[in-house]
Amino acid sequence: MEIKVLGGCCGNCETVMKMVAEKAADLGKDISLEKVTDMGAILGYGVMSTPGVVIDGKVVHAGGIPKPSQIEAWLKG
Amino acid sequence: MEVFTLFADWLVYGVLGLAPATPLSGALQFFVEDVGKIFFLLVLVVFVIGFFRSMLAPERVRKMLGGRNRLFSFPAAVGLGAVTPFCSCSSVPLFIGFLEAGIPLGVTMAFLITSPMINEIAVFLLISTLGLEFTVVYVVTGLVVGLVGGLVIDRLHLEHWVEDYVWKIRMGESALPEGPQGLKARFDYAVDQVKEIVGRLWPYVLGGVAIGAGLHGFVPAEQLMRYAGPENPFAVPLSVLIGIPLYSNATGIIPVVEALLAKGLPVGTVLALMMSVAALSLPEIMMLKKVLKWQMLAVFVGILAVSFIVVGYLFNAFF
Incomplete structure (x- = not known):
């Protein structure tokens, strides 16, 4: 599973990175986690409000910190 | 909002027993009243707006203004x-x-x-x-x-x-996920908004109230x-x-x-x-x-x- 966290500057994006990594470890899921800070790339996903989350090329979340239950659902899905 | 004034008076002049109209008691009274009032309103407003917030995502505003x-x-x-x-x-x-x-x-x-x-x-x-x-x-x-x-x-x-x-x-034309649907999801979303926004704003509010209190008293x-x-x-x-x-x-x-x-x-x-x-x-x-x-x-x-x-x-x- 390939997960990308979209976001430029605020601590929120770091928080999301950590949440995803921890949740994946909890579930024993093997993921590749990457932070995307390039504006062209972020907007390329059609996202203007960060942090955003992209899983296997599909935007699942934009604008704000997702809930742990959401992250769990993505990882299981 | 009277209740916050009363509470501040009670705490500063009653419980702490400070004499009214001194610089310190004035500043403290201002601080207690404003911290209470502002945080109360902040939580209330952010929560209510959270219910409607998803309608105003920047992605939607962009669509409304484009062309x-x-x-x-x-x-x-x-x-x-x-x-x-x-x-x-x-x-x-x-x-x-x-x-x-x-x-x-x-x-x-x-x-x-x-x-x-x-x-x-x-x-x-x-x-x-x-x-x-x-x-x-x-x-x-x-x-x-x-x-x-x-x-x-x-x-x-x-x-x-x-x-x-x-x-x-x-810009990619990705179909963004839908916002929260239904009352329960909106409620949860609003609670999260309160946590996130109040979590981001509280240092500014405390700082602002402290400066205001200092000006007021001293x-x-x-x-x-x-x-x-x-x-x-x-x-x-x-x-x-x-x-x-x-x-x-x-x-x-x-x-x-x-x-x-x-x-x-x-x-x-x-x-x-x-x-x-x-x-x-x-x-x-x-x-x-x-x-x-x-x-x-x-x-x-x-x-x-x-x-x-x-x-x-x-x-x-x-x-």
Whole structure:
């Protein structure tokens, strides 16, 4: 599973990175986690409000910190 | 809001047993009252707005403004700027996304000017601390400044002062996930919003209240009036200048404004300070530096500073 966290500057994006990594470890899921800070790339996903989350090329979340239950659902899905 | 005054009186004069009307007890009373009042309102407003927030995601605003006539898009940008809250980190992607949608530069700037100055949290707080009249004055002035600033930038045709790479970015048409659906999801979303926004704002609010309390208790009105009152013709431009390096969100500056007005400072001077602190800040300028060349930044800061100074003098002259 390939997960990308979209976001430029605020601590929120770091928080999301950590949440995803921890949740994946909890579930024993093997993921590749990457932070995307390039504006062209972020907007390329059609996202203007960060942090955003992209899983296997599909935007699942934009604008704000997702809930742990959401992250769990993505990882299981 | 009476209850917060009563509580502060009870705590400071009753429980702590401080004598009324000393600098320390005055400052403490102000601090306790405002912390209670502002956090109560903050939580309430953020929660209520959270219910409707998803309707105003920047992605949707972009769709609403794209490909529209300027007669529609200018007022709409200013109005949406006032009701759309976004973290200043988002100003860069927002800026690029708007331009990419074919929204004129002037309209985009109008949105960026209004957004930090006016938001629903600040409006509710202003009404309850400073009354309806000051709130209406502040909001209308903010909208006019945003509109005028945007129109001027539009007229000057400054597109060449936007960084070149911005024009090359193509925005993907990804189907964004739907916002929260149903009452339960909206409720949860609103609770999360409260956690996130109050979690982000509380240092500004505490800082603002502390400064307000200090002014209230320890700075004599006569002294403040001597430096910033009507006798000093440069009070307005000075307060705009002071406001630039000071960075606070519109919410955090309200207790300071409250204390300054109570000391008898002229409304125009206080308005100029408040707008400058909220809309002109170094972090925001650094952020915009990523997409604007320095000439354009200078124009942006210049237009805003001049507008705030004009606003300040106008209000001091007429009120």
